[in-house]
Amino acid sequence: MPKAIYVINPNSSATVTSELDAAVAPLRLPGGPEIRCVTLAEGPPGVESQGDVDRAALAVQAFANAHRGEASAFVIACFSDPGLHGLRETENVPVLGISESAVLTALSIGHSFGVIAILPRSIPRHLRNWGAMGVMQRCAGEIAIGRGVSALADREATLAAMCDAGRRLRDERGAQVLVMGCAGMAPFRQPLQEATGLPVVEPTQAAVAMALGRVQLGW
Amino acid sequence: MPKAIYVINPNSSATVTSELDAAVAPLRLPGGPEIRCVTLAEGPPGVESQGDVDRAALAVQAFANAHRGEASAFVIACFSDPGLHGLRETENVPVLGISESAVLTALSIGHSFGVIAILPRSIPRHLRNWGAMGVMQRCAGEIAIGRGVSALADREATLAAMCDAGRRLRDERGAQVLVMGCAGMAPFRQPLQEATGLPVVEPTQAAVAMALGRVQLGW
Amino acid sequence: MPKAIYVINPNSSATVTSELDAAVAPLRLPGGPEIRCVTLAEGPPGVESQGDVDRAALAVQAFANAHRGEASAFVIACFSDPGLHGLRETENVPVLGISESAVLTALSIGHSFGVIAILPRSIPRHLRNWGAMGVMQRCAGEIAIGRGVSALADREATLAAMCDAGRRLRDERGAQVLVMGCAGMAPFRQPLQEATGLPVVEPTQAAVAMALGRVQLGW
Amino acid sequence: MPKAIYVINPNSSATVTSELDAAVAPLRLPGGPEIRCVTLAEGPPGVESQGDVDRAALAVQAFANAHRGEASAFVIACFSDPGLHGLRETENVPVLGISESAVLTALSIGHSFGVIAILPRSIPRHLRNWGAMGVMQRCAGEIAIGRGVSALADREATLAAMCDAGRRLRDERGAQVLVMGCAGMAPFRQPLQEATGLPVVEPTQAAVAMALGRVQLGW
Amino acid sequence: MPKAIYVINPNSSATVTSELDAAVAPLRLPGGPEIRCVTLAEGPPGVESQGDVDRAALAVQAFANAHRGEASAFVIACFSDPGLHGLRETENVPVLGISESAVLTALSIGHSFGVIAILPRSIPRHLRNWGAMGVMQRCAGEIAIGRGVSALADREATLAAMCDAGRRLRDERGAQVLVMGCAGMAPFRQPLQEATGLPVVEPTQAAVAMALGRVQLGW
Amino acid sequence: MPKAIYVINPNSSATVTSELDAAVAPLRLPGGPEIRCVTLAEGPPGVESQGDVDRAALAVQAFANAHRGEASAFVIACFSDPGLHGLRETENVPVLGISESAVLTALSIGHSFGVIAILPRSIPRHLRNWGAMGVMQRCAGEIAIGRGVSALADREATLAAMCDAGRRLRDERGAQVLVMGCAGMAPFRQPLQEATGLPVVEPTQAAVAMALGRVQLGW
Structure with missing residues (x-):
């Protein structure tokens, strides 16, 4: 499997993930990087509190640990950017937070x-x-x-x-x-x-x- | 057990905890709040990376959840203040971070x-x-x-x-x-x-x- | 006389001073520092202008000069912190301003x-x-x-x-x-x-x- | 001619422009926007003073006026971003400055x-x-x-x-x-x-x- | 002609210039510097856009180039200060912008x-x-x-x-x-x-x- | 006596005052405001501490109170601007601090x-x-x-x-x-x-x- 930009939805809503998938479609170009939007099933239904953000940070990090070899970049698709700075320390690829x-x-x-x-x-x-x-x-x-x-x-x-x-x-x-x-x-x-x-x-x-x-x- | 100010050492070093305990001794006053310094045994040996901070935030929150009724205040004794803002949302007592x-x-x-x-x-x-x-x-x-x-x-x-x-x-x-x-x-x-x-x-x-x-x- | 935290009310209102005295009562602990609230009788009835603040700064400094040996700390109890930085230069004990x-x-x-x-x-x-x-x-x-x-x-x-x-x-x-x-x-x-x-x-x-x-x- | 991202080199050095052209090559993708690097022949040999920047702003604006219909975006390729805010007021396409x-x-x-x-x-x-x-x-x-x-x-x-x-x-x-x-x-x-x-x-x-x-x- | 403070109105409105002239009258003192208010006839009727400012910068610079020897100071009398930093690099006399x-x-x-x-x-x-x-x-x-x-x-x-x-x-x-x-x-x-x-x-x-x-x- | 810009030297050094007097000579223009440099004899030899500044503030205010009717402006000639904001509240003329x-x-x-x-x-x-x-x-x-x-x-x-x-x-x-x-x-x-x-x-x-x-x- 070629590497991809992983767009990580840290909440468990597959509906949100499919919205993300549609939203980034214009950025999928022939010859350009693949873009994969994923749902963290173990995440909360929505990230609404600082506690949710703190838990999401670990889930995002676990995902990165598991998919490191397949990622050309990670995008954390939650407006509190959970795990952003953690991933920047551990990953050798670009890590972007949406906020x-x-x-x-x-x-x-x-x-x-x-x-x-x-x-x-x-x-x-x-x-x-x-x-x-x-x-x-x-x-x-x-x-x-x-x-x-x-x-x-x-x-x-x-x-x-x-x-x-x-x-x-x-x-x-x-x-x-x-x-x-x-x-x-x-x-x-x-x-x-x-x-x-x-x-x-x-x-x-x-x-x-x-x-x-x-x-x-x-x- | 009367309520106490819990000083949470989020790393697993009991040595550090005993240093904390000695450091805050002058703040123990007759009639004043008890001050209890605790070690989170499940924590990392030291908090050195953003990932350590992120993990420590959850451990601190778990401790607060478990000791809520016994705490008159929480002090997070790690210079990255893991879990500080999470606890401020969930606790009804003062929450202070050391940094x-x-x-x-x-x-x-x-x-x-x-x-x-x-x-x-x-x-x-x-x-x-x-x-x-x-x-x-x-x-x-x-x-x-x-x-x-x-x-x-x-x-x-x-x-x-x-x-x-x-x-x-x-x-x-x-x-x-x-x-x-x-x-x-x-x-x-x-x-x-x-x-x-x-x-x-x-x-x-x-x-x-x-x-x-x-x-x-x-x- | 043991040393005390002096809480200096730089206006001449004894009523305000007694309000201060009541307000800080919970901070008086057995074995803890004594807290003495004092009125600067020569102060203005209220500190309302920059000129009042400037005059209060001198009155506060005069008080500190006169009570230096008896103070474990000085608190300047006027929301414009008159004399705060002056006392910090002259005193060897903590100096706090209320604002x-x-x-x-x-x-x-x-x-x-x-x-x-x-x-x-x-x-x-x-x-x-x-x-x-x-x-x-x-x-x-x-x-x-x-x-x-x-x-x-x-x-x-x-x-x-x-x-x-x-x-x-x-x-x-x-x-x-x-x-x-x-x-x-x-x-x-x-x-x-x-x-x-x-x-x-x-x-x-x-x-x-x-x-x-x-x-x-x-x- | 399809629209393109115009990368405007406001100095007169064709050598610089060809450097730019090579630098942005990885951003040329099949199905993606064309990227055209152009030299403003009337520009100074290098933009070294505020006066150079001021003159370059007009040259960049003149270029935009002349190529408006062909541009999907304008990039001003001088580290002082000459004309950046002017173009943002006149153009309906994205305008980016390199600094x-x-x-x-x-x-x-x-x-x-x-x-x-x-x-x-x-x-x-x-x-x-x-x-x-x-x-x-x-x-x-x-x-x-x-x-x-x-x-x-x-x-x-x-x-x-x-x-x-x-x-x-x-x-x-x-x-x-x-x-x-x-x-x-x-x-x-x-x-x-x-x-x-x-x-x-x-x-x-x-x-x-x-x-x-x-x-x-x-x- | 003795040197003067040049007050440059970068728009073409002589009415504005005469307003400026009246406004600065109290600053004309016997023995003090002459103050000359000038209109840049080639300027726009009013400076309303960033493009106007960019064009005005060049006009102001051209005026300074032409009157350098006669100026004891330049004042740029447009609230966007067109040409301010350019003139500061080229002139040996004070350059002030009105904003x-x-x-x-x-x-x-x-x-x-x-x-x-x-x-x-x-x-x-x-x-x-x-x-x-x-x-x-x-x-x-x-x-x-x-x-x-x-x-x-x-x-x-x-x-x-x-x-x-x-x-x-x-x-x-x-x-x-x-x-x-x-x-x-x-x-x-x-x-x-x-x-x-x-x-x-x-x-x-x-x-x-x-x-x-x-x-x-x-x- | 016509009104003047009072330049107040809040230290007691007449030597400093005469330096000030010489320094502002170029700003004395026929038809312009008189400029009077004065020494506050009661001031400290030099303003070196916050306490000196606090005392100087009162001396400057006292001077302003005494010369209000004769002043077209006050300039406080000490680099800590003692009394600056106090005078701005009490005076109806411009008050400038040198720092x-x-x-x-x-x-x-x-x-x-x-x-x-x-x-x-x-x-x-x-x-x-x-x-x-x-x-x-x-x-x-x-x-x-x-x-x-x-x-x-x-x-x-x-x-x-x-x-x-x-x-x-x-x-x-x-x-x-x-x-x-x-x-x-x-x-x-x-x-x-x-x-x-x-x-x-x-x-x-x-x-x-x-x-x-x-x-x-x-x-």
């Missing part, structure tokens, strides 16, 4: 980025990440839509809430580019962009794009 | 703090923490003594290396206060202070002191 | 701290302090209740105004922990916490707790 | 990035850019090799100087990843990496990789 | 500065400048009045919009001093100050004042 | 500023000021020459020490402009500039220049 990649990509699109989070309690966790990244000066703010896993299943209401959060980030906080603060919502990117008039970064796409480049360049 | 507490305490002692790390590869991990804490402006720098676990056993050479790192932080980076970047080295605090002429923060003592205050105040 | 200690403590409780100030014109003065401390990245904002000394005497209205400011800091600025920006209001801590659902730091308690730890540790 | 992209990519590889500049007088210009990007907290420092255009022709001496600068950035400033602060030096990436033991980001490759991803994703 | 000077002056008047911009799309450009200047911590925010060139001609409505923006910067963002984010509006300074109760910095006056001092001091 | 003004002026001359301090223990005090000003990102560093008042009397050795500090700030810290961190040393500005090849800001001149502009503009 880090999304923010870095946003920095090349608009000046101040706003983040649409799912749950309010994720915001401090994300702020710690932006602080560790040293990019808080560019962060316009973060607003949560406050919908749990079951509420997310109502796609229409979820999109409406994201559009509302996006408009508030634009109008009240001065965001010039939006980052979707979760994995598996690529279909909402375009409508969110239209509703807000702002460019929108879908984090898994952003991360796999960075991985693709790194793999092709061999660094 | 966070050490830096906060140092900020009340001197303007620019310098950190003496054990291993070079810990430095980026610590810098991510200072960034997440938003205190990089006060960080004069961090220098590693580059000694592995066995080399640390040579106490005299270790102290000499720490003094050398401290003098370099003072002279080359402008540090006005030093933070010892590891647990279990309280006996070196005084000689390091004398060798450098700078105040020195011992992290476990700093964290337990903060826990003591919080417990007494009931917040 | 600095409150913010450092808040940083170990929630990610973004909000400050409830008394007067609007204090805000720039506080912001200069957070800037000097290098912690502006963690400051969600500061809101003043705009009540003068006489208006503060109406306790009920004052608490209501503080709760309102706290809710605005939480909802409009994203504060995850609140700092009470004045001395002598410890009884409002608990109701403010209940009204806002956020943890609340009372600054004199925070500072004396840090002093207690430092005195016990002998550094 | 911005290099730094963003470096942020996903190591904690503190060091930059190897060609001329000392470029350093303040670059620092303004890192400041505008809001990433100074991650910048370990920048060191210039101080070689003019003719001196650069001596490849061996240039590489030696870059390796020396890289080692100083690593040892004296704590850089954990290096950014090559000029276009057209991709062949030095690997030897520089070997000489320093640090990952090295080649800026044109970094920018074209980001452009490739954006073009494929259609955003 | 940089306005912000520096504001920093000596109030803690948090708010900027009243003309067009929304200028805001990211300004934010890049404040970021490059490293003063974002002092920036309370920026609000645009959103009036194009023709709409600006309605002086009364323009002033009303500026007062409204100023009040919002004061009340919603905590600005303690206002900066007028455009040239040629000195007559609005006093009424804006009265309407908001905040000190207001007029940028061209601020820059020429700094130039006057530098010229007199000979450095 | 603040020097740094703001330096920001318009070079990217990274280095400060030459007299005594090492002043450095943390200055760093608190740069932090409060929010300009640490532009501070390359600060180096003290470590000479007490009597040692300063040896002009030649003092200048040599300043040149040495300046060269170190340039070579080791990357300073592009130097700030002289004390009052009364204007004659050293030019030789220091020649010795280092860097522009040098003399703080009293910088502050009086800013005051001159503000007075002429009436704001």
Whole structure:
């Protein structure tokens, strides 16, 4: 089996994984690296707390240990980037996290980025990440839509809430580019962009794009 | 059993735990909270990598889950603060990490703090923490003594290396206060202070002191 | 007379001093350091302007000069920390300011701290302090209740105004922990916490707790 | 003619352009976007001053105006990113600058990035850019090799100087990843990496990789 | 002809230049430097886009090249400071930009500065400048009045919009001093100050004042 | 007596005052504001500690109270800016501090500023000021020459020490402009500039220049 960019969904939802798979399809090119999206069946249904993130970090590391020889890169497809820095220490291939990649990509699109989070309690966790990244000066703010896993299943209401959060980030906080603060919502990117008039970064796409480049360049 | 401040040593070294126990003795006061130092036997011999930190986070959380009812506070006695933010989400008592507490305490002692790390590869991990804490402006720098676990056993050479790192932080980076970047080295605090002429923060003592205050105040 | 932690109220209000005295009672432990709260009778009725702070700095220094031999630590119980850095240069014992200690403590409780100030014109003065401390990245904002000394005497209205400011800091600025920006209001801590659902730091308690730890540790 | 990613070399050196062309070859994929490297014949021989950058901005804009219909993205291949923000306002396709992209990519590889500049007088210009990007907290420092255009022709001496600068950035400033602060030096990436033991980001490759991803994703 | 401080209006509006001329009149002193306000006839009617700024940079540089021998200082009277850093590299006399000077002056008047911009799309450009200047911590925010060139001609409505923006910067963002984010509006300074109760910095006056001092001091 | 810009030397040295007087001579213009340099006889011989600064603040305030009606502006000519923010609250005229003004002026001359301090223990005090000003990102560093008042009397050795500090700030810290961190040393500005090849800001001149502009503009 040729090596692939592994896109690791650390929650146990195969639905999310298939969303990821569809989202990265445009990055599959003849002659380019294969991209494999995988579900960590042992993961939680959703990563919602710091404890979930801590557990996911180990699951992601275990996956990397088991698939090291088959990977040309690892992408961690959870917006808290569980295991990111651990894998960077153990793997010899590029390791990208979707929240880090999304923010870095946003920095090349608009000046101040706003983040649409799912749950309010994720915001401090994300702020710690932006602080560790040293990019808080560019962060316009973060607003949560406050919908749990079951509420997310109502796609229409979820999109409406994201559009509302996006408009508030634009109008009240001065965001010039939006980052979707979760994995598996690529279909909402375009409508969110239209509703807000702002460019929108879908984090898994952003991360796999960075991985693709790194793999092709061999660094 | 009355509740206690649990000081959790997430590595498996009982020697380190007994060092912690001695270090916090001055904070045991009649009428004050009990302070119990515990070893996580299932932990690694030392926390040296991000992977160790990630694994330690789960072990610390498991300990908290098991001892929740007996704890008036938790102190995580590893300079990478494994599990700190996870416990803050799950526990109703104060949770302190020794690296966070050490830096906060140092900020009340001197303007620019310098950190003496054990291993070079810990430095980026610590810098991510200072960034997440938003205190990089006060960080004069961090220098590693580059000694592995066995080399640390040579106490005299270790102290000499720490003094050398401290003098370099003072002279080359402008540090006005030093933070010892590891647990279990309280006996070196005084000689390091004398060798450098700078105040020195011992992290476990700093964290337990903060826990003591919080417990007494009931917040 | 054994040495004590001196808690210096730099305004002339004995009422405030007795509030301080009650607030720090839980930190008085058998075998622990004595804590003495003193009023600087020559101080202004309240510290409301930069000029008041400048004058208070000298009064605090004069007090330290006169009581040096009896002090195991000095706590400056005014939210502008008058004389803090002066005493740190002249005294060989720990010197803590209540605003600095409150913010450092808040940083170990929630990610973004909000400050409830008394007067609007204090805000720039506080912001200069957070800037000097290098912690502006963690400051969600500061809101003043705009009540003068006489208006503060109406306790009920004052608490209501503080709760309102706290809710605005939480909802409009994203504060995850609140700092009470004045001395002598410890009884409002608990109701403010209940009204806002956020943890609340009372600054004199925070500072004396840090002093207690430092005195016990002998550094 | 199908649309292409235009990689614009704003200096008049066809040699540099052919270096760029070779450097981005691994990013040419069957089914992926064409990548065309062009020389702005009217540009200066090298971009060495702020005035050169200002003039290059207009030349780049003129090129974009003339080739708008043929471009799926524009990459500005000069380490001062001339015209970057102008093109972002006028073009409907992704616009990437090589210095911005290099730094963003470096942020996903190591904690503190060091930059190897060609001329000392470029350093303040670059620092303004890192400041505008809001990433100074991650910048370990920048060191210039101080070689003019003719001196650069001596490849061996240039590489030696870059390796020396890289080692100083690593040892004296704590850089954990290096950014090559000029276009057209991709062949030095690997030897520089070997000489320093640090990952090295080649800026044109970094920018074209980001452009490739954006073009494929259609955003 | 004796040397003069050249105040360069990079847009083609002679009306704006005569406003500048009137604004700096109080800085013309017997025995002091002459102050000459000039219009760059080849400039755009107004500088509204990054492209306008880029073109203006060249025009300003061309003017400096042509008048080098007659200038004791150059002031660039456009709020995007076109050509500022280019001229600093080529000229041996002080070079001041009005936006940089306005912000520096504001920093000596109030803690948090708010900027009243003309067009929304200028805001990211300004934010890049404040970021490059490293003063974002002092920036309370920026609000645009959103009036194009023709709409600006309605002086009364323009002033009303500026007062409204100023009040919002004061009340919603905590600005303690206002900066007028455009040239040629000195007559609005006093009424804006009265309407908001905040000190207001007029940028061209601020820059020429700094130039006057530098010229007199000979450095 | 017409109003004047009062330049207040808060130490008791008339020699320093006459140095100030000579330094600001070029800013005395026919038709411009009078500039009066005064000595606070009750001040300390030199301002060397935080305590000296605190006492000087009161002396400066007392002077302002006594001369309010005669002042068109106040300049506080001590590099710790004693009383700066107090006077800003009480006076209706411009109040400038020499360290603040020097740094703001330096920001318009070079990217990274280095400060030459007299005594090492002043450095943390200055760093608190740069932090409060929010300009640490532009501070390359600060180096003290470590000479007490009597040692300063040896002009030649003092200048040599300043040149040495300046060269170190340039070579080791990357300073592009130097700030002289004390009052009364204007004659050293030019030789220091020649010795280092860097522009040098003399703080009293910088502050009086800013005051001159503000007075002429009436704001």
